[in-house]
Amino acid sequence: MDFTKPETVLNLDNIRQALVRMEDTIVFDLIERSQFYSSPSVYEINKFQIEGFQDLSFLDWALLQMEKVHSQIRRYEAPDESPFFPKAILPPILPPINYPKLLANYSDEINVNNEIKKFYVEEIVPQVSCKIGDQQENLGSVSTCDIECLQAISRRIHFGKFVAEVKYQNDKENYIRLIKARDVKGIEDSITNSVVEGKILERLIIKGEGYGIDPSLRYSQNPQSKVKPEVIAKLYKDWIIPLTKKVEIDYLLRRLEDEDAELVKSVV
Ligand SMILES: O=C(O)C(=O)C[C@]1(C(=O)O)C=C[C@@H](O)C=C1
Numbered sequence: 001m002d003f004t005k006p007e008t009v010l011n012l013d014n015i016r017q018a019l020v021r022m023e024d025t026i027v028f029d030l031i032e033r034s035q036f037y038s039s040p041s042v043y044e045i046n047k048f049q050i051e052g053f054q055d056l057s058f059l060d061w062a063l064l065q066m067e068k069v070h071s072q073i074r075r076y077e078a079p080d081e082s083p084f085f086p087k088a089i090l091p092p093i094l095p096p097i098n099y100p101k102l103l104a105n106y107s108d109e110i111n112v113n114n115e116i117k118k119f120y121v122e123e124i125v126p127q128v129s130c131k132i133g134d135q136q137e138n139l140g141s142v143s144t145c146d147i148e149c150l151q152a153i154s155r156r157i158h159f160g161k162f163v164a165e166v167k168y169q170n171d172k173e174n175y176i177r178l179i180k181a182r183d184v185k186g187i188e189d190s191i192t193n194s195v196v197e198g199k200i201l202e203r204l205i206i207k208g209e210g211y212g213i214d215p216s217l218r219y220s221q222n223p224q225s226k227v228k229p230e231v232i233a234k235l236y237k238d239w240i241i242p243l244t245k246k247v248e249i250d251y252l253l254r255r256l257e258d259e260d261a262e263l264v265k266s267v268v
Contacts, residue, residue, distance in 0.1 A: 038129040104258035160247030
């Protein structure tokens with residue numbers, strides 16, 4: 001997939017392949033996070049005094065600083081990247097890349113990163129960390145690991161915009177009818193593919209076991225996976241897939257605002 005070549009992006013097979021590849025990143029990032037304690041101090045609002053920052057956690061502060069730097073190296077110019085702190089990002093130092101317009105004008109306004117951060121902190125961290133509690137010497141490492149996890153999960157979920165654009169273009173008549181009727185349930189049914197979802201969950205169990213167990217211990221008795229594969233599959237089932245669908249639905253509900261947009265056509 002190449003964002004300067006629209007025909008490689010607006011293609012459902014390619015998008016699904018990219019989503020499969022992102023599973024690897026997410027599983028490995030969660031394995032990295034599993035080395036550390038849950039570390040509630042990282043997520044507690046105002047736990048550390050940081051001049052000029054109020055009502056933020058240490059993670060928020062670290063993520064905001066990271067996004068400032070990443071914006072300057074052009075991260076958020078890419079149509080598949082969505083910042084957690086859109087108001088804080090800075091202009092790129094590198095010259096702009098003129099990406100072809102693949103998504104509707106309002107697409108940057110569809111951003112579920114606050115919901116992602118909430119379920120990550122409340123649901124994922126307690127389930128994947130090796131132990132509940134703080135470990136003072138690792139709080140910085142925890143925050144860098146969290147940033148990796150959050151960015152990977154965010155990219156995966158916001159990929160729903162590309163899925164939605166392709167589905168819209170491939171079945172315009174049906175979607176225009178559903179959008180005009182504000183039929184959210186109808187849109188949800190029409191974007192849902194239970195076979196694809198089932199395969200994702202099956203594959204995550206295999207990946208969780210494959211990547212989480214040291215290959216040299218594979219044939220020893222009861223090798224333990226670093227993150228329970230069922231936990232990863234359940235996180236996808238309860239949070240990652242539903243939020244991807246929410247992004248798809250939110251994108252489609254507004255799609256007629258941009259009916260005449262000169263978007264690059266998808267490849268059927
Ligand atoms: O692959 C699709 O068609 C998608 O819409 C993506 C996705 C997912 O999150 O992986 C979401 C909804 C579908 O039910 C299947 C899979």
